[in-house]
Amino acid sequence: MYVLVIGAACTLTLKNRMGWRKILAVGLLIGVAAVAWEWKSSVNIEEFYKGKRVVLTGASKGIGKSLAIQLSKRGAKLVIAARTVQKLADTQSECLKNTPHVHTVRADVSKEEDCRAIVDKAVEEFGGVDILILNAAYSPNPQWFSDYEKPAEKFSSVLGVNLLQSVQLVHFSLSHLNKSQGIIVPVSSGAGIAAIPKVSAYATSKHALHGYFKALNQEFILTNTPVSITIMPLPYVLTETAVTNWKPIGTGDGITAEDCADRMLHGIPKRQLWYYVDWTLWFMGHVYSLYPEFFDVFTRLHLSRTSYLFS
């Protein structure tokens, strides 16, 4: 709303100075430049992933499983990790239909030695890492903070997976990513942008993830480190975990894990710091950074009309 009002005010002010014709011409120029930029930065993704060495966490189900399968179809070499051996093996056998280069590591990414083992596997099998996708997450059932019996324990187990896997895996793979001029993809959420009640631990972990990677990106630029970071906040995706936790929040129909994975794979080659797989998150990200209080009020109003708060 504010954006529309400000946009209208700017247009009217410019109209008095420049007239409609000049405004239209400038708008057209900006449009052409945007299309040219998009065209210049577009990459043939069928080619892009061929032979790329990808480390992917959280591949036993949900979005991670879809990412693994689609990457295997596009010729990537994969090291996939999760804790549930059987489900990970299921993902592996799906991927093996497309490529022989798929290795699994049974790993709890909240543990330092398991993170080291994931990177070691990629180095042992493929000689390095090109793309590191940090997808594994622990998303507990929504709960008011006042109902936590042992909040510190809960927070440390959520942060242990959602934040510390990134710290550890980046630490162990950075020299390899440096050599390959690789890409790190932290998978995030709208809960890392907006203020959503009843998910304080999860929201904290995703906000912290943004802080960590924004700071790391500054360090990479200042030290000429040739590694890109692409933070991907995702919308509501119809995985089992999300349907249980997020459905009552009234986030719309959601997109399938397959669709989400496909959109993510189109975003990775762009090497942008932020990549939004749909416009709602893009809009949320931009409005929130301009008007956080407004967005907080809007979030409360929206949630109070759903069953989420008291389900």
Ligand SMILES: NC(=O)c1ccc[n+]([C@@H]2O[C@H](COP(=O)([O-])OP(=O)(O)OC[C@H]3O[C@@H](n4cnc5c(N)ncnc54)[C@H](OP(=O)(O)O)[C@@H]3O)[C@@H](O)[C@H]2O)c1
């Ligand atoms: N689905 C959505 O609507 C949505 C929205 C926004 C953001 N996201 C983000 O998208 C990513 C994937 O979400 P999803 O819905 O696909 O989740 P999911 O279906 O619950 O899958 C989570 C994956 O993480 C793994 N994992 C969890 N704890 C782990 C641990 N300690 N060590 C190793 N692996 C662990 C799980 O495997 P094991 O249990 O076998 O270990 C599983 O493979 C997450 O980062 C999530 O925050 C999802």
